[in-house]
Amino acid sequence: YSSGLTAYTAKQANADGFLMMSGGAASTSVFTQNDMSFGLFPPAGVYTESALEGIAKAAAGIDAGTSTWPYAKRCGTGSGDCKSSIKVGFIQAAASFTRSQCDGGPGNARANGLTVATNEDGSDLVLEIPKSPTLAETVAALEQLKDAGVNVITTCTYYSTGMKLAAGLHNMTWAPYALTVSATIGTQNYADAVRGAGGFIYEYVLGYSIWHGSGSRIGEYTGLTxxxxxxxxxxxxxxxxxxxxxxxxxxxxxxxxxxxxxxxxxxxxxxxxxxxxxxxxxxxTDISFDTNGQLAATMLVLQFASNYSKDATAEASIVYPDASKTTDIQFPMPDWPLRICWDTCNKVTGHCDESGKCVCNDSYQGANCEERVIRVTDTTTTTIILAVFGALFGVLLMVGLWRLIKFMKAAVEGKRKHEAARRQRVKAAVKSAVTMQSACYLVKFDTFLEMKRLRNHEYAREKGYLKTIDNYDDLVELVSNEPVVFFSHQWLSWDDPDPDQLQYNEMVASCHALCKMKGFDINDLYIFLDYLSIPQANMNMRLAAINTLGVFSSLAQYFVVVAPDSVHKDTGKP
Structure with missing residues (x-):
């Protein structure tokens, strides 16, 4: 999909006498070529409209004292001047679709009573960066807006541009009142990024979208929600x-x-x-078409709200328009010290104050309140009592002193032997983590799919499914270049670990999810699975492989425990 490609499709369709309908073009110039072309996206020029309207309304609520957002006071001076303090600046990706969006941006801002930042010549401040910019290119544009006094950044983006803008603000530790983006917030990739490591930097960003899966509308024609x-x-x-x-x-x-x-x-x-x-x-949405054949509908405004990054199932919320929203808009965004504190401070043993400092509860300390405080009882009184009454017990102490000395010597010798044994255990443990008593046997994920169920080591060996790595250095080299997942699973009968393929299906789903999340090809992912990777028929070989499990599990980049709800076939117990 793209406006550029669809423009040529519209020409050819019309030349051939066909009607053309597009689900992937927003530039108005695509549809003004003829009257036989229709699009299910609104005109690009209205994309920024709802977000700017929602921001203006939120600011008016702050000025009226009706906002319940705890960080509303960041906007303005707190004297009813939030809306008047807003200055909007624009960044567009270098493409026809995004330029068309930002062409309408300044007009949409002014229509909602918002001030637009301008260049020295009086023209609207609209900066352009590559569609997939570097962080340096992004920060340079953001710095220019910051220097111009911009505090609401409205952007016209693709996914790669929108992600880099959020990362750029974090890099600068600059928290304007708002950042708005297009073609970003409503995607599954963005949801995955929010839930991933460091996902808190993507919270509070506002996105425009014509549809979202959380909407409550019911189709008049389809009957679907x-x-x-x-x-x-x-x-x-x-x-x-x-x-x-x-x-x-x-x-x-x-x-x-x-x-x-x-x-x-x-x-x-x-x-x-x-x-x-x-x-x-x-x-x-409500489907109808304007005079150019484009969708005449209002865009939704989406947002991942406060601490959604802590929820592994979080989805974007609709925050505007009011008739469609699933939660209130969070405007303005909190400042970075507080957001960073929320991400790092232990919420059980501490809390973040307004300045963004992690304040620890009693008995905890450290930057993130994760260190337990050990309190030592004052023994001064005990020392004084012993000094006063020591003489009374002098004779008794002399009688028992030789016993005490004998006991102390035995205790010291016992401690020495204990420490020596402990050191020996540590050395043995370290050695076991780098010593392979058995070869490592792996299978590729695409081969695992062909197997259709869990198969034992001997079956896989006879079929030629296994990749064999004989020494530690070769195994280190392999895992440095190829992804390896280590599966831990249950035995659901005495003779077969997975008689109903319940765990096999979970393993397949996990591998698919891992490949999608990390961008792996199924031909590149290796699997270690004890039933498959450990010899079963020869007991000595099995024990050698079991003794090397520490090596295998420590080197695999991914460790997955497969434990679905199940019942053991022979015992009948869960």
């Missing part, structure tokens, strides 16, 4: 969740089918005539 569409999509496409791009393509089919039914024919001209007057309430 957004949640049902997401479920069907995920079931068909290996668990993937659709962004608005996927929903827009479905919207194309919905509108086209409805128009064909209304026309009673597949004549392009007749169907186009029905599309021009179509009004269809769908889970995607």
């Amino acid at each position: 957004s949640a049902e569409f997401v479920d069907r999509f995920s079931a068909r496409f290996d668990g993937a969740k659709p962004s608005y791009h996927g929903a827009a393509q479905f919207g194309v089919g919905t509108a086209l089918c409805k128009a064909i039914e209304l026309a009673g024919t597949t004549s392009a001209a007749a169907v186009a005539a029905q599309l021009r007057t179509l009004k269809l309430a769908e889970f995607y």
